[in-house]
Amino acid sequence: MDISKNLLKIKGGIADTVKLVAVSKTKPVEDIVEAYNAGQRIFGENKVQELIYKQPELPGDIQWHFIGHMQTNKVKFIAPFVSMIEAVDSLKLLREIDKQAAKNHRTINCMMQFHIAGEDTKFGLDLDEAGEILESPDFKELKNVNICGVMGMATFTDDMGQVRGEFRNLKKIFDELKSRYFSASDEFKEISMGMSGDYQIAIEEGSTMVRIGSLIFGERG
Numbered sequence: 001m002d003i004s005k006n007l008l009k010i011k012g013g014i015a016d017t018v019k020l021v022a023v024s025k026t027k028p029v030e031d032i033v034e035a036y037n038a039g040q041r042i043f044g045e046n047k048v049q050e051l052i053y054k055q056p057e058l059p060g061d062i063q064w065h066f067i068g069h070m071q072t073n074k075v076k077f078i079a080p081f082v083s084m085i086e087a088v089d090s091l092k093l094l095r096e097i098d099k100q101a102a103k104n105h106r107t108i109n110c111m112m113q114f115h116i117a118g119e120d121t122k123f124g125l126d127l128d129e130a131g132e133i134l135e136s137p138d139f140k141e142l143k144n145v146n147i148c149g150v151m152g153m154a155t156f157t158d159d160m161g162q163v164r165g166e167f168r169n170l171k172k173i174f175d176e177l178k179s180r181y182f183s184a185s186d187e188f189k190e191i192s193m194g195m196s197g198d199y200q201i202a203i204e205e206g207s208t209m210v211r212i213g214s215l216i217f218g219e220r221g
């Protein structure tokens with residue numbers, strides 16, 4: 001598997017304005033080093049145990065994105081170093097991230113995860129739930145979290161028309177939140193959508209951040 005070649009091919013095919021998160025879950029440290037040496041700096045992991053094992057083994061300027069479902073009781077393990085928690089889906093979780101960020105004298109970037117897929121197995125908020133969080137007095141008290149945008153996963157299907165519609169929906173959700181709650185914020189700007197099988201469609205529909213694993217590192221075992 002030629003990781004650097006794969007990486008450069010993907011980067012060559014997308015605009016510089018689209019951020020690439022290299023999803024390294026299940027892959028060994030050596031694979032991450034290879035991508036790092038090819039210039040990649042943003043990596044995505046979805047298991048806390050795996051991330052805290054890998055992080056100290058790798059260069060300190062890597063920006064780690066946590067892309068999995070985050071359990072409240074595990075935030076403390078990644079709070080000292082995580083660059084972005086992409087899949088925030090409750091106020092309870094946001095409160096814990098804020099608390100742990102404060103303990104570490106830092107601000108943690110977060111994205112709100114939306115449920116855009118037809119399947120009910122995927123986590124995430126709907127627009128009303130997000131509104132409730134953003135309007136709650138509790139949320140307004142949080143000083144150490146920085147909401148950077150929205151994240152979502154499309155249905156796992158060959159029906160690219162359906163996938164496109166789901167991405168379009170996430171873009172609409174982003175626009176709605178931006179105008180209702182974040183019009184004055186320069187930070188709320190990211191739409192994290194698109195994986196190996198659908199990132200080109202996601203970019204056509206407005207993605208600013210794609211999360212790509214198998215196309216860079218090969219199929220996971």
Ligand SMILES: *Cc1c(COP(=O)(O)O)cnc(C)c1O
Nearest residue numbers: 023046067195196211212213214
């Ligand atoms: C695994 C994963 C990806 C990457 O998936 P690929 O199909 O390997 O590109 C992206 N986002 C999330 C949330 C993931 O869990």
